[in-house]
Amino acid sequence: MERxxxxxxxxxxxxxxxxxxxxxxxxxxxxxCLEMFPYPxxxxxxxxxxxxxxxxxxxxxxFMNGFNVLHPMGWDAFGLPAENAAKENNLHPKxxxxxxxxxxxxxxxxxGLSIDWDLEVSTCDENYYKHQQEIFIDFYNEGLVKRKENYxxxxxxxxxxxxxxQVINGKGWRSGAVVERKxxxxxxxxxxxxxxxxxxxxxxxxxxxxxxxxxxxxxxGKSIGCEINFKIEGENNNINVFTTRPDTIFGASFLAxxxxxxxxxxxxxxxKYNNFKSECLKVGTTEEALANAEKIxxxxxxxxxxxxxxxxxxxxxxxxxxLMDYGTGAIFGCPAHDQxxxxxxxxxxxxxxxxxxxxxxKPKNFSVLSEAFVDNGTLINxxxxxxxxxEQAKAKIIKEIEKLKIGKKKITFRLKDWGISRQRYWGCPIxxxxxxxxxxxxxxxxxxxxxxPEDIDLNKGGNPLENHKSWKYTxxxxxxxxxxxxxxxxDTFVDSSWYFLRFCSPMTKTEPFDIKKVNYWMPVDQYIGGxxxxxxxxxxxxxxxxxxxxxxKKIKDNEPxxxxxxxxxxxxxxxxxxxxxxxxxLEVEKNSDGALQKISDKTKVIVxxxxxxxxxxxxxxxxxxxxxxxxADSVRWFILSDSPPExxxxxxxxxxxxxxxxxxxxxxxxxxxxxGSEKNSNLDKSFNLKMNSYVNKITKCINNFNLNVVVANVYxxxxxxxxxxxxxxxxxxxxxxxIKLMKILxxxxxxIAYECLExxxxxxxxxxxxxxxxxxxxxxxxxxxxxxxxxxxxxxxxKGISQISVEKxxxxxxxxxxxxxxxxxxxxxxxxxxxxxxxxx
RNA sequence: GCCCUCGUGGUGAAAUUGGUAGACACAAAGGACUUAAAAUCCUUGCCCUUUUGGGAGUGCCAGUUCGAGUCUGGCCGAGGGCACCA
Numbered sequence: 001m002e003r004x005x006x007x008x009x010x011x012x013x014x015x016x017x018x019x020x021x022x023x024x025x026x027x028x029x030x031x032x033c034l035e036m037f038p039y040p041x042x043x044x045x046x047x048x049x050x051x052x053x054x055x056x057x058x059x060x061x062x063f064m065n066g067f068n069v070l071h072p073m074g075w076d077a078f079g080l081p082a083e084n085a086a087k088e089n090n091l092h093p094k095x096x097x098x099x100x101x102x103x104x105x106x107x108x109x110x111x112g113l114s115i116d117w118d119l120e121v122s123t124c125d126e127n128y129y130k131h132q133q134e135i136f137i138d139f140y141n142e143g144l145v146k147r148k149e150n151y152x153x154x155x156x157x158x159x160x161x162x163x164x165x166q167v168i169n170g171k172g173w174r175s176g177a178v179v180e181r182k183x184x185x186x187x188x189x190x191x192x193x194x195x196x197x198x199x200x201x202x203x204x205x206x207x208x209x210x211x212x213x214x215x216x217x218x219x220x221g222k223s224i225g226c227e228i229n230f231k232i233e234g235e236n237n238n239i240n241v242f243t244t245r246p247d248t249i250f251g252a253s254f255l256a257x258x259x260x261x262x263x264x265x266x267x268x269x270x271x272k273y274n275n276f277k278s279e280c281l282k283v284g285t286t287e288e289a290l291a292n293a294e295k296i297x298x299x300x301x302x303x304x305x306x307x308x309x310x311x312x313x314x315x316x317x318x319x320x321x322x323l324m325d326y327g328t329g330a331i332f333g334c335p336a337h338d339q340x341x342x343x344x345x346x347x348x349x350x351x352x353x354x355x356x357x358x359x360x361x362k363p364k365n366f367s368v369l370s371e372a373f374v375d376n377g378t379l380i381n382x383x384x385x386x387x388x389x390x391e392q393a394k395a396k397i398i399k400e401i402e403k404l405k406i407g408k409k410k411i412t413f414r415l416k417d418w419g420i421s422r423q424r425y426w427g428c429p430i431x432x433x434x435x436x437x438x439x440x441x442x443x444x445x446x447x448x449x450x451x452x453p454e455d456i457d458l459n460k461g462g463n464p465l466e467n468h469k470s471w472k473y474t475x476x477x478x479x480x481x482x483x484x485x486x487x488x489x490x491d492t493f494v495d496s497s498w499y500f501l502r503f504c505s506p507m508t509k510t511e512p513f514d515i516k517k518v519n520y521w522m523p524v525d526q527y528i529g530g531x532x533x534x535x536x537x538x539x540x541x542x543x544x545x546x547x548x549x550x551x552x553k554k555i556k557d558n559e560p561x562x563x564x565x566x567x568x569x570x571x572x573x574x575x576x577x578x579x580x581x582x583x584x585x586l587e588v589e590k591n592s593d594g595a596l597q598k599i600s601d602k603t604k605v606i607v608x609x610x611x612x613x614x615x616x617x618x619x620x621x622x623x624x625x626x627x628x629x630x631x632a633d634s635v636r637w638f639i640l641s642d643s644p645p646e647x648x649x650x651x652x653x654x655x656x657x658x659x660x661x662x663x664x665x666x667x668x669x670x671x672x673x674x675x676g677s678e679k680n681s682n683l684d685k686s687f688n689l690k691m692n693s694y695v696n697k698i699t700k701c702i703n704n705f706n707l708n709v710v711v712a713n714v715y716x717x718x719x720x721x722x723x724x725x726x727x728x729x730x731x732x733x734x735x736x737x738x739i740k741l742m743k744i745l746x747x748x749x750x751x752i753a754y755e756c757l758e759x760x761x762x763x764x765x766x767x768x769x770x771x772x773x774x775x776x777x778x779x780x781x782x783x784x785x786x787x788x789x790x791x792x793x794x795x796x797x798x799k800g801i802s803q804i805s806v807e808k809x810x811x812x813x814x815x816x817x818x819x820x821x822x823x824x825x826x827x828x829x830x831x832x833x834x835x836x837x838x839x840x841x
Numbered sequence: 842g843c844c845c846u847c848g849u850g851g852u853g854a855a856a857u858u859g860g861u862a863g864a865c866a867c868a869a870a871g872g873a874c875u876u877a878a879a880a881u882c883c884u885u886g887c888c889c890u891u892u893u894g895g896g897a898g899u900g901c902c903a904g905u906u907c908g909a910g911u912c913u914g915g916c917c918g919a920g921g922g923c924a925c926c927a
Contacts, residue, residue: 214845215922223926243927256927295925321925331927339842340925414926534922641866642853650853654867661880662866697857712855712865719865784861789908791861829907835860839907 002671004664004752006631013751014112021116031067032521033059034500036529036537037074037121040100041081044107046570046613046639046651047530049623053636054567054645054707055528056113060747061702063114064768070521071114072503074121075101078129078427079492080158086458093426094454097124107624112632112750119506123495124426128502130449131512132494133431137442138551139189140432146188147440151260152419154182159462160423161186187430187488188417191543195220195413197558198542207563209646212534219535221414226398227328228407230255230304233313239263239304242327242412246401247393250382251334251355253345255304255316256297260324263300273298273318280320295344296320307406308383319344327412335366342372355382356390418540420491425456425464427489434484435476444477450485463487496537497544500524500560515554527561534566565705568648570639572619574608582618585653610650621651633749634660640748641711662715663752669721670742670756673734681730690720691737692775698744699771710748717741735760740769785816786837792816803830810836 035055038048059071075097082093089096101122108115121128139145152161157177161184172179191198199220202213225244232239239255257263259277267273276298297317306312314332321340322331335345335352345352352366356377363380364373379385384400385393401407421430429450431443443450453471456464465471465487476483498512504521505514541560549555575583577598588605591597596605613620626635638659643649694717701710721734721741739762745753746765757765777799783806785793793815797806807828811817820838829837 211845211922218844218923221923221926225927241927245927319925321927323926326926328927333927338927340927412926531921644854647854652853652867655853658867700857706855708853709855709865715865782861786860786908789860789906794861827907829860831860834857835908837860837907 002668004667006633006663006751009755010110010112010632010751013754014109016754017112017114017750018109018117026068029067030070030521031059031062031526032070032500032524033062033526034070034072034503034524034528036527036533037076037496037499038104039076039079039081040097040104042100042103044104044623046621046623048108049111049635050567050570050639050645050649051528051530052108052111052113053639054565054705055526056111056115056636056750057640057702057707057747058526058528059114060750061768064743064746064766066767069114070119070503071116072119072121072506073108073113073115073117074119074499074503075104075123076492076496076499077101077122077124078489078495080160080424080426082426083424083458092454093458094124097426110624110627110632111636114750119503121499121502121506123428123492123499126449126451127509128499129428129495131502132428132490132498133448133450134445135498135512135548136431136490136494137445139547140442142547142551144190144193144547144550146190146417147185148188148417149183149185150188150419151181152184152186153179154184155179161419161421184421186419186421187432187486188419189494189543189547191418191540192413192415194543194546195222195415196411197546198415198539201542201558205559205562205564208561209564209566212531212538212564212566215534216539219415219539222411223414224409224411226401226407227410228307228332228401230307230314230332232316233303233305235302237263239316239330240328240407241330241332242410243332245334245337245394246397247379247382247385247388247390248334248337248355249308249332249397250385251336251353252306252314252332253335253351253353254314254333254341254348256319256322256331256333256344257316258322258324258329259318259320261318261322261329264318267298267300267318276318295340295347297344297348299348307401307404315350317344317348325416326414335372336364337372337374339372339374342366342370353381355380418491418543420494421488422491423463423466423487424489425452425458427492428495429465430486430488430490432486433474433476434486436481436483440486441476447477465489493536493540497540498548500527500541501548515552519554519556522555523557523560523562526563526565528565528567530569531566538564565646567645568643569612570651571610571612571648572621572651573610574617574619576606576608578603578606582616584618585621612648613651621653626656630656630660631663631751633663633752637663637711637749640707642708644708645705662718663749666718666745667752667756669718670738670759672725673721673731673738674760676731676734678731680728681733682728683724684730684733686780687720687724687729687733687737689775689779691717691740692772693779695740695744695769696771696776699768702747707748710744714741714744714748743767743769781833783833784835785810785813786835787816787819788840789837792819799833801832803828803832803836806830806836810838 033055035051038044059069063069077097082097085091085096086093123129136145154161155172155175155177157175158172171177199217199222202216205213223244225242226246227240227242228246229238229240239257241255259280279296297319300316300318302316303313304316306314322329333341333344334355335342335350336354337356342352346367354364354366356373357380358375358377360378360380366372376390379388379393385396388396398409402409429452431448431450432440433443434440453468456468458464460467472485472487474483474485475481501513501518501522505517508514538561545555545558545560549558572585575585575588575596577583583598583605587599588596589599596607597603598605611617611619623635634656638656639649641659642655694713698710698713701707701713721738739757739760742753742756742760742762743765754765779799780796781799782794782796784791785795793813795809795813797809810820823840825838825840827839829839
């Protein structure tokens with residue numbers, strides 16, 4: 001037995017990967033393979049290992065299939081943790097980040113990835129963010145940047161504003177603190193300008209997971225309805241409402257507006273109203289509050305006139321459940337057919353009229369029913385709409401409304417503008433200056449980059465840029481007048497919205513990217529990353545492509561990512577001691593009974609469910625220590641083997657150990673075959689046929705991301721070799737097929753695969769084994785013989801054999817012949833190469 | 842509440858898309874080798890039968906079909922996303 005010394009082999013091949021770039025190909029067909037770049041937190045985790053292993057398999061596989069592959073890596077290097085770490089360790093964010101990057105880069109190299117490190121990009125590098133500032137100015141000039149005073153989500157722990165997408169259940173996505181509402185002047189990207197286009201674009205993304213597309217679709221939230229103007233009685237003023245159910249207009253019994261609606265301005269002197277308003281704000285945005293929030297209203301004592309029922313007056317309320325930033329901030333309430341309206345109407349004793357019915361002969365009494373009727377039905381109590389379906393009624397009433405010029409058909413989106421201001425230091429400075437006259441203008445492009453000052457005081461609280469006098473005060477280049485710099489920095493999601501473009505030409509100094517290179521490499525053919533970015537990052541990047549295209553007509557694509565694959569998480573069992581304290585796997589051992597105990601005091605360990613690895617639950621396994629014990633190939637092999645890549649995987653040390661043992665066996669097999677002597681070759685042909693069939697299967701599996709199935713097939717191939725070692729297969733045949741197997745292994749376990757290829761004296765190691773379609777046709781196949789749908793035997797036959805011949809074989813088959821011959825056969829179902837089924841009475 | 846996904850052995854999972862259910866692996870039990878352990882290898886893995894065999898079986902109930910894990914309808918259960926969006 002030849003011992004596999006993975007330390008030596010991995011080191012050897014990694015230095016070759018570095019020097020020779022075994023992965024770059026000068027071919028006309030391009031393939032851009034990209035994994036989501038990591039945040040440099042300090043150490044890689046198993047999630048990275050899984051992500052980058054999957055990406056590496058695809059990149060190496062595509063290269064071996066003749067593609068010119070772009071496979072870069074970089075760092076999402078701005079962000080708050082650097083500031084927190086800086087405070088804790090008294091280390092400048094820049095230094096901290098740089099240190100982490102070099103450490104993580106070293107760790108990634110241990111994995112043997114086929115990454116072209118010459119293209120490395122870091123978003124905190126001024127050579128990167130300089131171009132981002134340029135893009136910002138371009139967007140500004142294009143009218144895609146807005147400044148708005150708005151309620152913002154204020155994270156009191158991080159002392160910053162969060163985007164809507166960063167608020168999860170009313171809490172900050174990172175800090176977990178309850179988010180407060182605060183009014184601030186903010187910068188926004190006008191993503192809503194592209195709402196419809198972003199929605200439509202989803203249709204062409206046929207290599208994206210359906211799930212992600214649905215999430216984005218819901219997020220964009222298109223709804224078709226109409227606006228209707230209600231005249232306020234006794235005033236020369238209107239309230240414009242938005243509704244998706246104009247068909248229920250005859251059931252309208254009240255209007256409700258948001259507390260922020262302009263019409264409310266006149267109540268601000270009213271104490272009762274102010275009490276009501278503060279009551280509304282108090283409800284806040286916590287999950288609990290939202291779930292239990294009672295619908296409350298303020299009666300304005302104003303009335304609107306119903307546009308279709310002469311003389312009907314409708315009370316106007318201010319209600320806490322109406323949002324100013326959706327629709328027009330005002331609705332009409334139709335209690336019988338909307339749950340919220342029903343709740344509200346009952347509370348304030350408002351009229352409830354049924355206008356849509358599933359049974360027009362049997363009127364419902366909604367003032368006693370607790371559920372509104374929201375399904376389709378027939379219109380009743382609705383004048384000229386009576387008898388129509390909901391769809392018909394909608395069309396008719398919109399026509400009528402437009403005819404009377406009191407409203408129009410309207411499409412509304414749920415998507416809101418992207419707030420990009422962050423009151424933080426460690427981010428890309430926004431290249432704008434505030435002039436004395438109150439106007440805000442971009443800096444001159446020649447002044448870029450607006451560099452982050454390095455001499456900052458992080459312990460003062462708030463935004464260090466705000467406190468940095470010599471940085472903050474500047475002059476307006478054009479006029480020479482004094483000016484104040486914008487002290488907000490950009491949301492880090494801006495950084496990651498175009499890095500994939502920068503990778504196409506990271507050395508370009510004068511522009512964000514070289515348009516020729518971008519149009520060659522883009523779109524990303526395969527993007528791989530976590531599902532957690534299904535909305536944020538992916539939607540923003542799709543917006544950026546469109547915005548850049550608008551600005552720079554030469555960009556040919558709308559969509560940045562042609563193919564998307566979202567991998568599952570890496571999980572591990574959780575452990576607690578008797579006191580309920582979390583334990584790391586390193587603090588736990590097996591006792592003689594096989595039960596788990598705490599190493600320190602031998603007390604029993606409580607094993608919890610397997611959950612995604614997290615520091616808080618201590619169920620993390622350090623990739624580097626695993627690589628040290630088992631080798632990178634074993635870690636890669638295991639993380640691909642147990643579960644389909646899109647599903648969660650359970651890390652287990654037994655599993656990675658099994659992977660290690662298997663690679664040892666593979667290495668041994670190569671060693672034995674390599675020094676073996678020539679034998680008879682009677683079985684060569686069938687061996688070749690089988691191997692060829694496996695290559696075919698595996699090639700298809702990789703293209704479908706069924707990487708765990710590839711692993712299973714490789715195990716089968718190994719078993720095939722083992723069972724044929726003592727049979728009449730020539731050594732040459734074995735060796736040739738073993739070379740094929742090693743080539744298959746290159747994308748998965750590159751170090752050992754190349755080592756074995758070298759050992760076996762393979763002349764050519766850069767191409768994927770070819771599938772011989774002629775051989776596929778010659779394969780033997782197994783066909784099931786069924787009687788009345790039940791399988792009675794399985795026989796091996798040549799492909800394509802006719803029904804008559806198969807029937808003949810059955811009549812001579814010991815296991816089934818008595819059964820077929822003893823009774824009359826009613827019918828025979830025959831599917832070529834699949835099955836024969838005898839139907840007996 | 843709305844939307845989506847998924848239910849297959851002790852475990853992770855395969856199943857050529859309607860055609861041999863449980864490939865492949867982990868764990869377990871028994872055995873071989875060994876002074877012993879580790880490592881390695883073999884066998885077993887639902888029910889009935891000594892065997893040859895036979896039967897049940899993919900969350901549950903029905904349906905379509907020669908044939909259903911796969912298709913249809915209805916339940917039950919788990920996970921995820923959104924959430925006062927008019």
